[in-house]
Amino acid sequence: MMSLRSRLTWSYIFFAIICVALISILANITLERQFRRYVVANLEKMNRQLITRTSGQYHPGTGWDRNAIEDIGIQGLEQGLIITVRDTQGQILWDAMTHNNRLCQQMIAHMSKNMTSRYPGWRGGYMENRFNLTKNFKTIGTMTIGYYGPFFLTDTDLSFINTLNHILLGVTLFALLFSLMLGTITAKWLSAPITEAITAAEAIAEGNYRSKFKASSHVRELQRLRATMERLASVLQHQETLRKRLTADVAHELRTPIATLQSHLEAMIDGIWEMDKKRLEVCHGEILRIQRIVQDLSRLAKYETEPLQYSRFDMTQLFQGILASLEPEAIKKNISLALEASHPMDIEGDRDRLSQVAINLLTNGLKYTASGGQVLVALNDSDTSIEVRIEDNGPGINAEDLPYIFERFYRADKSRTRSTGGSGIGLTISKAIVDAHGGTISVHSAPGKGTRFTVRLPKKQPKSDI
Ligand code: ADP
Numbered sequence: 001m002m003s004l005r006s007r008l009t010w011s012y013i014f015f016a017i018i019c020v021a022l023i024s025i026l027a028n029i030t031l032e033r034q035f036r037r038y039v040v041a042n043l044e045k046m047n048r049q050l051i052t053r054t055s056g057q058y059h060p061g062t063g064w065d066r067n068a069i070e071d072i073g074i075q076g077l078e079q080g081l082i083i084t085v086r087d088t089q090g091q092i093l094w095d096a097m098t099h100n101n102r103l104c105q106q107m108i109a110h111m112s113k114n115m116t117s118r119y120p121g122w123r124g125g126y127m128e129n130r131f132n133l134t135k136n137f138k139t140i141g142t143m144t145i146g147y148y149g150p151f152f153l154t155d156t157d158l159s160f161i162n163t164l165n166h167i168l169l170g171v172t173l174f175a176l177l178f179s180l181m182l183g184t185i186t187a188k189w190l191s192a193p194i195t196e197a198i199t200a201a202e203a204i205a206e207g208n209y210r211s212k213f214k215a216s217s218h219v220r221e222l223q224r225l226r227a228t229m230e231r232l233a234s235v236l237q238h239q240e241t242l243r244k245r246l247t248a249d250v251a252h253e254l255r256t257p258i259a260t261l262q263s264h265l266e267a268m269i270d271g272i273w274e275m276d277k278k279r280l281e282v283c284h285g286e287i288l289r290i291q292r293i294v295q296d297l298s299r300l301a302k303y304e305t306e307p308l309q310y311s312r313f314d315m316t317q318l319f320q321g322i323l324a325s326l327e328p329e330a331i332k333k334n335i336s337l338a339l340e341a342s343h344p345m346d347i348e349g350d351r352d353r354l355s356q357v358a359i360n361l362l363t364n365g366l367k368y369t370a371s372g373g374q375v376l377v378a379l380n381d382s383d384t385s386i387e388v389r390i391e392d393n394g395p396g397i398n399a400e401d402l403p404y405i406f407e408r409f410y411r412a413d414k415s416r417t418r419s420t421g422g423s424g425i426g427l428t429i430s431k432a433i434v435d436a437h438g439g440t441i442s443v444h445s446a447p448g449k450g451t452r453f454t455v456r457l458p459k460k461q462p463k464s465d466i
Helices: 004-055 066-078 101-118 155-205 220-269 277-305 315-333 351-368 414-420 426-436
Strands: 082-087 092-095 125-135 138-149 311-314 336-340 346-349 374-381 385-392 440-446 450-458
Touching: 004 066, 004 125, 004 138, 004 155, 066 082, 066 092, 066 101, 082 101, 101 138, 101 155, 155 220, 220 277, 277 351, 277 426, 311 315, 315 336, 315 351, 315 374, 315 385, 346 351, 351 374, 351 385, 351 426, 351 450, 426 440, 426 450
Parallel strands: 336 374
Antiparallel strands: 082 092, 082 138, 125 138, 311 346, 374 385, 385 450, 440 450
């Protein structure tokens, strides 16, 4: 696997090479075309000049000025052209090959070398063009111009092309070096926060949630990664605390009834106490208590983990049924139980679980309110939500206990609730269910006056498939 640094560096290098190669190829192709055109045009121009100048050396009275023709011929040689001038009878007036054969051969060989050095596999050779020399529309002779064809590059032309290619090579080297540097810097800049996130994730995996990020980044994704890691750490830490506390709480809750059972049973086994009905009843009571705690806990676990079973039903009807089933208990305790609901209110939700919430809140009201008191349920709805108020005029809850009553095993008045047999899980379950429905549960209470629980539930679930 490749590191971020090598991956970035390689992609920059690749990009640089492609760019420089493209520029080089394009530059060479364009240059080549222009050069060919220029060289060919230049050759034609030189030919024309030579013809005009040579024709000028014929004087009707005296004939050809051989010296002047020689000058022209030598100048032609300097420009890479091998000239032969003949009169109308075909007599040679001046011939470059005769003048200096070795120079001519050398010249052709040099051109050929130039061309093959630039274009390996170039096929060219000596070529000749013959032109008529005229004066006053009369032919006065012929001129043959030989050259290395189809065209040739002089030393100056070649060195120009080579310089350009050297510059391009320099640019390539610079681009490669620059890519390497840029790759290293960018990778370092990108990988520092990522490496830190990896270290933080490793620390979290080992149970160390406090590792803090130091490297800052201006890249939005990296900032998000960092924020997510921090949130992940705090959520995990919270979960871990809850898990530890749950274990401690369960142990704490079970310790008292088990200790009572143990001491009673041991005393009876050792014969210190007689095994009478009253003592056995105490033991039985403690076992029932343990059973209730275990039942509540497994119900809580179920509500916290299992998905909701959605259906559409009428809340008013649901409460009418629950109140009817609690009626005997209310009558027994001499508490008036009433429902205020003017019309049917449809809701999407898990019927069993919402019944559980209603039962928990109502039984709490009946449990904690003294004889002669009252428990009232009021249902109201808007377009989108239903509000359930469950009010009693019982003992109320102290302000310092209020923030905690939705927590597991929390009991506001230990001595009182112990006698009523509460396990302190009912409200935790209720809150878990309401939360799962996307609703809210809140409590208002005035000690000595009463307690009011308010549950607000959305009528429609965002992702239900009803
Ligand atoms: P429990 O099983 O003990 O009733 P809950 O979670 O239902 O557990 O309630 C937590 C605590 O909140 C109770 O122990 C009690 O002290 C307090 N509480 C709940 N409802 C009421 C109420 N209607 N009136 C007074 N106190 C209440």
